[in-house]
Amino acid sequence: MPNFDAGHYFLTVLAPIRTDPLLRDGQSHSRRHLVKEALSAIPTGERTVASQGAGQDNPFARATRTHFARLFVLDDVVFNGRASGDSLLDRIGGVDPLVPQDVDRLSTPFLIFCADFDAANGADSDLRSYAEELWSTMRPEITEVFQHCYAFNAVKGPDAFYDYLKKCQVETTMPFNDYWSEMPVLHGFDVKPYLAGAGGVLALAVIAALVMWEGWPLLAGLAGLVLVVALGIRGVMAAARKPLPASPASAPQPDLPTVLKSLFVQRAFTAFAIQAQALRAGPAGDQALHDSFGAFLAATQPLGPGGPTQPPGVIGV
């Protein structure tokens, strides 16, 4: 189930944007543009040195569950130009190069919402609780952006928002996990039994054909080969649907509060190491170093989730 991997839910939502213009104050507005305008007004958070201290709050940072979120508008599919063929085959097939080919279009633009958030097991209850959390922490922004999507007018509460997301959800087939501290043991797919099966079927067919001196065993062998390949493809797809393993039990779990705490401790420890260097080089002695480490532990509480941590939506330098 690629929507869920290693403790994270990877959500992909495609919400169709209405193509009828919005009439407001005597002016007509493209809803596709209004969505983009609403998106551009959402602060991206204090993620860079340049935006630090700007005091702008990214709405996703109001809760501690979203690792990454991305909202953008898919205007249309890209037209790659005329599908070129083989001029010789076209001539034989009677294709007239002067006749324009169809140009593929999407029937509506789409608002695409991708998020990577902490989840228990990838069940619908995870998505439901996430939808509820978004609704309770950033309802104004959600409404501002989604109001131009088809059928969103009816969404008035967290349950309806969950239903809407669920309806527009597509399966995430390529999740991106950033937090493994070491390479986990991945589920393999063993191709050998299928190769052996295919080889066996073919060999049997050839031997039977030679012994009986008839053609039908070869046809049967071919059918068997198709069956083995089909089973193989099914096996690959089944293997791909298994979630990737979570972090080993010994490692910290990659939920957002733990990640934030880790970043905070890493930075605090660097500062402590600099301070400890001076203590070790100076006349203060081991006791002073011991005391200072004690103070560091008390101040940062590095092992538990409690105590000071880095707030979400900002970087720390």
Add this chain to the structure above:
Amino acid sequence: MNGKSPSMHRELDLADIQGNIVRPYGRFGFPVTRHLFFNIADPGAGRRFVEQVRHVVTTSVRWGAIDGEADPNAPPRPEVCVNIGFTFYGLYALALPTRTLRAFPEEFIDGMAKRWSILGDPDPSDPAKPDRRDEIWRDADSLSHHAVHAWVSLNAKTNADGTPAAALEERTHWLMGLTSEGGVTLLEGHAGPNRAFQDSSAIMARDGDAMLPTAKEHFGFTDGISDPAFAGQYVPAMEPVEAVGGGKIKPAGKGWGSIATGEFILGHASEAQEYPPSAAPWSFTRNGTFMAYRKLHQNVGSFLAYADAQAELFRGLGGADTPEAARETVMAKMVGRWRSGIPLAAAATYAEAQAMAAQWTDVPGLQRKGPNRTPAESKRLADFEAMLTDFRYAGDEHGATCPVAAHIRRVNPRDALDPTSGTDGAVTDSALTNRRRIMRRGAPYGDNAAKDDGSEHGVIFMAICSSLFRQFEFVQQQWVQYGASFNVGNDTDPLCGLRRPGAKFVIPGDPATGKAPFICADIPQFVEARGGDYFFLPSLTALRQIAEGSVDPT
């Protein structure tokens, strides 16, 4: 055509390529450089100016015995080397066709001042920060009569007392005379002793009665050691020799090779097996290239004081036995070389560096001998230069010998970015570095005796490459001002990086011996940009086209 037949060897048309691209003049007996900057107000006057200058421009043609070529027809060294370049708005002021101008790279069109955030320079439009650039670089209006449009450099020999040869003044006078008709103006506003031009010079040292140039810069390091070696730069016999340490590390353990010409000269195939993008027409950009000119002020006092303070801490933690060893070690770890130029890769400790320096005490004498060296002496010198440059970072993945964030490892990571580095049996190469190389030209300027911050001293830094964006700016933005490529987060280059509060540099420990890392904390700003710009260095063909007004992109 089948990819297997040996490619035709064809020498570069050196007489069409400006000489400063191929040669660092300082190493060829021209220790003094004078940079002059001009404004072009009238295209006709500009063209006439170029017409005069182009006939004295020094090309890349080799100079007889100096370049190891016994060709009696090779031209002698000139008295003064002359080279010329233009900013984008210089070419605009020369009324080049729009079709040519529009296809120049956007960073060249922007110019250096607009690229401040990429380069890590202070925001010039921020009223809260004082503009420390020299006056000549402060005019933001590229079309004004004060904007820099053209650069001319004069490289001169020195007299026995270390003063510039008289030919420098003669050439300066001639050049200034070219502006007498108006329409082209020599711009003033340099912070040094002469407002009309920027002088730079190798730092001189007394040797008996004579003053001789050294390769030192103001912090005391030997500079200009490692420069890229590209195909066609040297005579064929010397190319494999020069490629060692300066070229690229080829895949599959095939050793060093010359970097593709197109990394440094337009109109030739690059390391990506394509022509570097350039403007039309082909005949105008081919054999030309781009140059970043930067005046970098050095806070010598801060650097020396900081090194001393860190050395004391370093020694207190058992990093070194004597104050001198501690200071030199901290400095060497920041740079990646000892101040003598010997790389950490060749001598990991102060004692080893001392021992190695003792083995090469004859080198300065051999260097001074110049072309009169015996073959054995030339071999000895070549061995010395190979020791300085022939190394790689495989086997030192974590920087126990040369810190991963040290200056020379950042600006030329060699094989350090090879993703297989550190795995068993890996044969590393420099594929991820080959497209990020720059030719460095330049020399120190100002007062070497004053060991403070405020005196006028630093280095005139010039980077030459076929794409300022892909090469110079990438190195500056990603490797000097940011550390993600080396897993050191936001830490900037310990020597020339921009400092934010709490800036630090880590000298990694050694897991093999249990040695703890050492953190250089709260590093002050050692190097500050005081201005500069991006220049196009045209070929001799292109200079003629400019002078004639015959640049034709149709």
